[in-house]
Amino acid sequence: MALLLYRLGKFSYRHRWLVVSLWLAILLAAGGAAAALHGTLSNNFQIPGTETQQMADKLQKELPASSGGSAGVVFQANDAQFSQAGKEAVSAALAKLETLPDVRGTVDPFATQDQLDQAAKDLAAGEAKAAAGKAELERAAAELAAGKEQLAAAEAQMTAAGLPASAIEAQLGQQKTALGAGQEKLDAGTREAEAGNARLALAKRQFEASQGMRFVSEDGKAALAQVHFKTSINGLAPEVRQEVQDIVGTVSSAGVTALPSKEISEDVSEIFGVAEIIGIAVAALVLIIMLGTLVAAGLPLLMAVIGVAVGVGATMALSSVVDMSSISPMLALMLGLAVGIDYSLFIVNRHRGQLLAGVDAEESVARATGTSGNAVLFAGLTVIIALAALVVPGLPFLGVMGVSAAGTVAVAVLVALTLTPAILSLVGRKLISKGAWAKAERHNADPNREAEDRARDEHRSSHGWGGLVTRHPVLALLAGVLALGIVGLPAAQLRLALPDGGSEPADSQAFKAYDATKRSFGEGMTGPIIVVGDLPDGLGETEAQAKQLDVADILRRTENVTAAIPVALSEDRGTAVFQVIPKEGPASASTVNVVSDIRAERAEIEDSTGVSIGLTGQTAGNVDVSTKLGDALPSYLAIVVGLSLVLLLLVFRSIVVPLLATGGFLLSLAAAFGAVVAVYQWGWLGSVFGVDNPGAVLSFLPIILIGVLFGLAMDYQVFIASGMRESFMHGESAKHAVRSGFSHASAVVTAAAIIMVSVFAGFIFSHLNMVRPLGFAMAFGVLVDAFVVRMTIVPAVMYLLGEKAWWLPRWLDRILPDVDVEGAKLRRHEGATGAASEGEPDAEPAEVAAR
Structure with a gap:
C-alpha cells in the first residue's frame, strides 16, 4: 500500500492541474446538486415497524382528521388578564392559520375553555333538574300509591256491604281508569328519568375525564392553543414554521405575547453557526503556531473545507430522497472538518520536515504520501468502518447519520491523498518561512549534523513527556486509570431521551413556551x-x-x-x-x-x-426510539470492540497492543459518558457550557460517540504505536523504542488532538441544541483519549511489558497479511532505487517538525 500511495503522490504532484481541476469539478457538482436537490431536514426519529408508527399509519387510514402532527402556542396577556381585544386577536390569528395549506385546523383556547366551563354549568343544572325530577316522580308515586290504597279500601267496603261487582265497577271504574293513566304517566316519567340519568352519568364521566386539563389558566393570564397540521411536525418546511410564527406574532398589537412551542420555533435548516467558526479559528491558530506560515497553516484548513463542502453537499443533495435528520449533515460537518484538517496536517508536516532535510520537492511529496498518507488511509478506514457500522442496529435515521458522516470522512481521506500533494506542488517553497529555510541550510551544512540529531533525539526522548512517563510507568498507569475511572463514575446513572423544549436554552422561544405551559397548565401538557x-x-x-x-x-x-x-x-x-x-414532561x-x-x-x-x-404520537415515539437505541448499544459496542482488535492485530502484529488499545478506548468512552452525564444530566458546570436545564442525555449520543471515538482513538494509536514499532523493528530495545517512537510522533499527535478538540468544542455552543452534548462528548473523549490514554497509559504499559508487548504466535504471524502501515516496503524500494542517497534520515513527521 505504501508503494501505491507513493506513486499516487508522485502522480498528483506531476499532474497538479488535472487533479485540481477534477476536484474543482467535483466541488461544483456537489454544490450545485445541494442547491438544486436539497430537501427538508427534520428531527424525525421514528422507527418503521414500531407500534407508534403502526398506530400513526392506522390513524392516517381510518381517522385522517386525527393524524398528522400538532403543536402548541402559548398566548400570554401582557396585562393582568386577557382583554376582549386580546381574545379576539388570538381567535383571529388562529382563524388565519386555518387558511394555510399545511394546517388542518386549530383549537381556540377561549372557545374550548368556555365549552368546558359551560359543560360544568350544564352538568350542575342537569344534576339539579334530575334531582327535581326525581322528587317529582317520588311525589307522584306516593300520590299514586295513596290513591291505589284508597281505591282498594273503597272496593273492600263495597264488597263487604254485598254490592254486586257491576255496581262496584260503575262507582269505582272512573277512579281505576284515572289511576291507570297515572301509573302509565309515572312509568313513562321513570323511563325518561332513567334515560336522562344515563345521559347525565355519561356527561358526568366525560366531564370527570377532562378534569386536570385547561386551555385558559385559572388566573386568566395564559391561553394554550393547538395547531394541527396535515403532515407530521418533522415534515414541515422551514418557511411554513416561519409563517406560523409570523401569524401568531400579530397578536402583539393587542397586548398579547405569542410563544410557539419547540415543534414550531425550531429551525433545523441551518447547519453552521458562529460557535463553529470560532472552533475553526482556534484550529487555525494551532496550525500557524505549529507550521510557522500562513500558507502552511491554511493548506490543511483549505483541504478540510473542500472535503466538507463535497461531503456535506452530497449529503444535502440526498436529503430530498432520504428522510434525513438535522444532525446528519451536522455530524458530517463536525467530523469532516476535524479529520480533514488532521489528515492533511500529517502529510503537510511530513513534507515540510523532509524539505528542510534537503529532499527534492517531488520526491518529498511522494514519500510523505507513501508514509504519512499510508497511516492516514488506515486511520480513515477505521473511522469510516465504525461510522458505517451504525447501519447495523437497524435504525434508519441512525444509519443515514453514519453513512453520511462516513462518506464525508472518505472524501477527506481522498482529498488528503490526492489534492494535498497537488496543492503542495503549487505552493513549493512558500510552505516554509525564510527563517526556517536559513536555519535548515545551516544545519544541513554542518558535517556533524547526524551526531547532533541523534543526541538531540536521545535527549528529547528521555526528557520530554514520554521520558517522564517511562521513568515512572507504574505511577503514570495508576494515575491515568484512576483519573478516567473517577470521571467515568457518573456514567452508571446515564438516562437516555430525546430532547424537549425544557432542554433548550433559557432565552430561547422554545424554552419560554415550555416554561409558560408548565407553569400555567402543567408540564404534562407539553407532551x-x-x-x-x-x-x-x-x-x-x-x-x-x-x-x-x-x-x-x-x-x-x-x-x-x-x-x-x-x-x-x-x-x-x-x-x-x-x-x-x-x-x-x-x-x-x-x-x-x-x-x-x-x-x-x-x-x-x-x-x-x-x-x-x-x-x-411524539412522546411515545421518542420513548420507543430511546429504548431501541439503548438496546442496540451493547451489540454495537461489541462490534466496534471486536473490529478494533482485528484491525490493530493486522497493523501491529501483536496480541498485547490491540488489547491495550481497546482497553484504553473503553476507558476513554467511560470517561466521556461520565462527563456528559455530569454536565448535561446533573448540571455540573452548566453555566459554563450553557446547560440551563439539565435532563436526560440525547438518546443517540452514546452509539454515535462509540463509533466516532473508536475511529479517532485508533487514529492516535496508529500514529503513536507505529513509531514505537518502527524503532523496535530497526533494532532498538523494546523499552528504548517506546521512548524514541513516542518522541517522533508526540508533537504531531498533540497538535492534531488540539485541532480536533477545538473543532468539536466549537459545536458545544451550536445554535442547534441537540448538537451541543454531541460536540462536548467528542471534544472531551478525544481530549482524554489522546493525552491520557495514548500519550500516558499506552507508553507506560508498553514500557513495563518490554518485548512482551510485541509478542505474536508464529502460526498467527504466518497467516496475517502485512498491511505495512509504517511504510517499510517503501524504504526498501527507496534503498533499491537509490532514493535514500539524498540524505533524508528516517524520521517521523514530529521529529523533523521539532527541529
Whole structure:
C-alpha cells in the first residue's frame, strides 16, 4: 500500500492541474446538486415497524382528521388578564392559520375553555333538574300509591256491604281508569328519568375525564392553543414554521405575547453557526503556531473545507430522497472538518520536515504520501468502518447519520491523498518561512549534523513527556486509570431521551413556551401521549362513548397520569383516540414509566372493555426510539470492540497492543459518558457550557460517540504505536523504542488532538441544541483519549511489558497479511532505487517538525 500511495503522490504532484481541476469539478457538482436537490431536514426519529408508527399509519387510514402532527402556542396577556381585544386577536390569528395549506385546523383556547366551563354549568343544572325530577316522580308515586290504597279500601267496603261487582265497577271504574293513566304517566316519567340519568352519568364521566386539563389558566393570564397540521411536525418546511410564527406574532398589537412551542420555533435548516467558526479559528491558530506560515497553516484548513463542502453537499443533495435528520449533515460537518484538517496536517508536516532535510520537492511529496498518507488511509478506514457500522442496529435515521458522516470522512481521506500533494506542488517553497529555510541550510551544512540529531533525539526522548512517563510507568498507569475511572463514575446513572423544549436554552422561544405551559397548565401538557383504541364491532353511538369512557377511566388510574380524555371517534365507531396527559414532561423518567405502564395495562383494558389499544404520537415515539437505541448499544459496542482488535492485530502484529488499545478506548468512552452525564444530566458546570436545564442525555449520543471515538482513538494509536514499532523493528530495545517512537510522533499527535478538540468544542455552543452534548462528548473523549490514554497509559504499559508487548504466535504471524502501515516496503524500494542517497534520515513527521 505504501508503494501505491507513493506513486499516487508522485502522480498528483506531476499532474497538479488535472487533479485540481477534477476536484474543482467535483466541488461544483456537489454544490450545485445541494442547491438544486436539497430537501427538508427534520428531527424525525421514528422507527418503521414500531407500534407508534403502526398506530400513526392506522390513524392516517381510518381517522385522517386525527393524524398528522400538532403543536402548541402559548398566548400570554401582557396585562393582568386577557382583554376582549386580546381574545379576539388570538381567535383571529388562529382563524388565519386555518387558511394555510399545511394546517388542518386549530383549537381556540377561549372557545374550548368556555365549552368546558359551560359543560360544568350544564352538568350542575342537569344534576339539579334530575334531582327535581326525581322528587317529582317520588311525589307522584306516593300520590299514586295513596290513591291505589284508597281505591282498594273503597272496593273492600263495597264488597263487604254485598254490592254486586257491576255496581262496584260503575262507582269505582272512573277512579281505576284515572289511576291507570297515572301509573302509565309515572312509568313513562321513570323511563325518561332513567334515560336522562344515563345521559347525565355519561356527561358526568366525560366531564370527570377532562378534569386536570385547561386551555385558559385559572388566573386568566395564559391561553394554550393547538395547531394541527396535515403532515407530521418533522415534515414541515422551514418557511411554513416561519409563517406560523409570523401569524401568531400579530397578536402583539393587542397586548398579547405569542410563544410557539419547540415543534414550531425550531429551525433545523441551518447547519453552521458562529460557535463553529470560532472552533475553526482556534484550529487555525494551532496550525500557524505549529507550521510557522500562513500558507502552511491554511493548506490543511483549505483541504478540510473542500472535503466538507463535497461531503456535506452530497449529503444535502440526498436529503430530498432520504428522510434525513438535522444532525446528519451536522455530524458530517463536525467530523469532516476535524479529520480533514488532521489528515492533511500529517502529510503537510511530513513534507515540510523532509524539505528542510534537503529532499527534492517531488520526491518529498511522494514519500510523505507513501508514509504519512499510508497511516492516514488506515486511520480513515477505521473511522469510516465504525461510522458505517451504525447501519447495523437497524435504525434508519441512525444509519443515514453514519453513512453520511462516513462518506464525508472518505472524501477527506481522498482529498488528503490526492489534492494535498497537488496543492503542495503549487505552493513549493512558500510552505516554509525564510527563517526556517536559513536555519535548515545551516544545519544541513554542518558535517556533524547526524551526531547532533541523534543526541538531540536521545535527549528529547528521555526528557520530554514520554521520558517522564517511562521513568515512572507504574505511577503514570495508576494515575491515568484512576483519573478516567473517577470521571467515568457518573456514567452508571446515564438516562437516555430525546430532547424537549425544557432542554433548550433559557432565552430561547422554545424554552419560554415550555416554561409558560408548565407553569400555567402543567408540564404534562407539553407532551401528551396519544392512545389509539380498536372498539368492538356493532356498537351504537352511546355504547361506543361508554366504551371510550371505560378505557379512559382505566388510563386515568395509571400512576403519574393527570387526565385521560377521549378526543375522537371514527364514523364507523371502530377506532377511538385518547389523549393522556402525564404529570411531567415528555423527556422525564416518570413519563417514560407512564408509557410502559399503559402498555402493561393492555390486557386489563381488553379483558374489561373489549378494546385493544396502541400508543402513538411524539412522546411515545421518542420513548420507543430511546429504548431501541439503548438496546442496540451493547451489540454495537461489541462490534466496534471486536473490529478494533482485528484491525490493530493486522497493523501491529501483536496480541498485547490491540488489547491495550481497546482497553484504553473503553476507558476513554467511560470517561466521556461520565462527563456528559455530569454536565448535561446533573448540571455540573452548566453555566459554563450553557446547560440551563439539565435532563436526560440525547438518546443517540452514546452509539454515535462509540463509533466516532473508536475511529479517532485508533487514529492516535496508529500514529503513536507505529513509531514505537518502527524503532523496535530497526533494532532498538523494546523499552528504548517506546521512548524514541513516542518522541517522533508526540508533537504531531498533540497538535492534531488540539485541532480536533477545538473543532468539536466549537459545536458545544451550536445554535442547534441537540448538537451541543454531541460536540462536548467528542471534544472531551478525544481530549482524554489522546493525552491520557495514548500519550500516558499506552507508553507506560508498553514500557513495563518490554518485548512482551510485541509478542505474536508464529502460526498467527504466518497467516496475517502485512498491511505495512509504517511504510517499510517503501524504504526498501527507496534503498533499491537509490532514493535514500539524498540524505533524508528516517524520521517521523514530529521529529523533523521539532527541529
